[in-house]
Amino acid sequence: MLDTNMQTQLKQYLGNLREPVELVASLDESDTAKQTRELLTQIADLHDMVSVSFDGTHERKPSFIIRRGSDATKWVRFAGLPLGHEFTSLVLALLWAGGHPPKVDPDLVQQARALEGDYEFEMFFSLSCHNCPDVVQALTLMALENPRVTATLIEGGAFKDEVEERGILAVPATFLNGESFYNGKMELAELLSKLDSGADEKAAEKLNAKDPFEVLVIGGGPAGVASAIYTARKGFRTGIAAERFGGQLQDTLGIENLPGTSYTEGPKLAGDLKTQANENGIDLMDLARATELRPAGEAGGMHEVTLANGAVLKSRSLILSTGARWRNLGVPGEAEYRNKGVAYCPHCDGPLFKGKRIAVIGGGNSGVEAAIDLAKIVGHVTLIEFDTKLRADEVLQRKLRSLPNVEIITNGETTKITGDGSRCNGLVLKDRETGEERTITLEGVFVQIGLVPNTEWLQGTGINLTKYGEIIVDEHGATNIPGIYAGGDATIVPDKQIVVAMGEGAKAGLGAFDYLIRNEPVEEIANAA
Structure with missing residues (x-):
């Protein structure tokens, strides 16, 4: 063995x-x-x-x-x-x-x-x-x-x-x-x-007792950790408050495009980032979901972030790196049959569909990679892309088209997930050119249609967002509010990739460093007077 x-x-x-x-x-x-x-x-x-x-x-x-x-x-x-x-x-x-x-x-x-x-x-x-x-x-x-x-x-x-x-x-x-x-x-x-039942209260009490940070990072993915490492190494008291440390890395299996690393896996990389954060003296606060932001009234003042458990954290500067999550189809039946045939992680749930007929929704890299991996396990894969052509890298498309148990449908819109009340049994597909609808009998649907930024909690805070909810930043990672920076998949920066998130996070950290050395805390200014 x-x-x-x-x-x-x-x-x-x-x-x-x-x-x-x-x-x-x-x-x-x-x-x-x-x-x-x-x-x-x-x-x-x-x-x-x-x-x-x-x-x-x-x-x-x-x-x-x-x-x-x-x-x-x-x-x-x-x-x-x-x-x-x-x-x-x-x-x-x-x-x-x-x-x-x-x-x-x-x-x-x-x-x-x-x-x-x-x-x-x-x-x-x-x-x-x-x-x-x-x-x-x-x-x-x-x-x-x-x-x-x-x-x-x-x-x-x-x-x-x-x-x-x-x-x-x-x-x-x-x-x-x-x-x-x-x-x-x-x-x-x-x-x-x-x-x-008393866990949230205990956690909130512990967090409320913390002294204000000089840099508080909201989000523990590659962007957040990169920014925190940069500010901590500059000598600033830095904390990371994350709903789930590692973010999307925890849902990513094979990583083969990170320069300097031929192959790693998401959870391992998340663990390595956590180790590095600890080695740099960064205060890691896990299961800390931000729900409210109150920006400082003036430069050098304290920004305040309220967490879901009621705790309030204060900091002279903030770096928002809340990342993104899988986008839902938003069609009837999706929520009803989630975990009952509707899935989002092919690596985790694929083995449960061995020999069965499934569909993958999405023709980008994630969708095509999922279809390739699932084709090795399931009986048949139907890949459905909304656009008129697949958007995945050509090398992935060639591999997909070589598989005998895969059907590729483009210009197709999934309008409904069907089921028998206890589990998914198919989907309704609309041809976007002809308008014709048909029902495909399936036992599983894997949704891989991109990401949506985790920024709903920033609505009404004064932070400028796009109509898609992405945080608007400049070339230094700065938002429109002094002392607040952002990096990673939650921002307007295109190409949602790990290496891009790390670079943007580092840039935001350097931006926060520049802000801190140019703005003295309000309390110190008052005492000096």
Whole structure:
């Protein structure tokens, strides 16, 4: 199961164990069960503090629990093989069960330990899902820290009948006490905030106690981190308030066009940016969604940003880098069948449509790349483009046209998503030239039609926006309000690319630096007088 290199790495990690770890497997006669036995045997052979038994009697087979040898009430269950993107989750589960402290905010760990009530989680993941590990790891940590929390983490490919029965068409899919709890990515802090009724108040109290910043960046994507690194290295007290650190990087798999980096993946790049931000002393505030902006009344004064939890942050300068999100089709049926056949992440949800007929809406790079990737998994792909021709790079178009199970439709307008009440079963397509409509029978629709800026909260603040909601900036990244700058996908700058966002973020950071050294704080001017 594990090659020599993986075994060597795992053995090194297991050297951090402080107490015994027990693996208990419940197996059947399936091929997955045989692979599970082989995997667990290899793990146990790597360290004498890890033991394995195959006498488990749990009804979900194949599965295995990882539990602390010193406290059998703290355990986590994996059903199926946690390999692929989840191998790291398996390693962390072993380490945490063995007493190795998690590299997590101690306040969050304590919050998990203090949860009252009984929580029985079941979570479905796919091995190609890059959003799933955060949920898997959050639930794992909670289960290993609090005996009243249990977590069963299920690889959907090994339990297809259950996936079908529960109507799961998007991962990560999390259930609590038998009921659907949440579809989508969640980190530990967000998960705890949903369970702990006082979490928002505690977070707001902590944020309100912070001293004013010299530079406050709103948004934690490539643009925001780039700007913060520049201002922090100039010696200014810098903070990043982000609803989701990493932004769209968390939804991006392969990145092959970042100069100097032949290949990386979005979540890894987001992690690297977070590490670099910490190394530069930047105050990172995650799950911090900005809802209101009150610009300073005069140069050198304090801008104020209110967050969704009620906290208010103050800063001499602001850099707005709130990024963008996937644009919705805005047609009947889309919202009704979201996560029930309508999807936005081909890498996460594609494996759930194995052998089925699906459509991809959008003929740009994202849409064509999605169609190429999905064609390897699904039975048939219909790619629909609103324009008269595809807009993707020619190399991608050539690859797409070479695939035998792909149909390309241009000049087509999707007017409706259809379904049977529980899941999507097709769409209505209008020929924009003839006006003729037809219904295409499908089991999934992947929407890839571009981005919309996350700037609704800036309406009425005095910040100049285009009719599309993009922030208007000059060549220095400055908005029309002194001391407020912007960069990245939320601005008017074309070509929404990672490298462009980084450059525009750096430019905004340098603009803020120039502003700060030319404008003394109001309080200092008053004291000097």
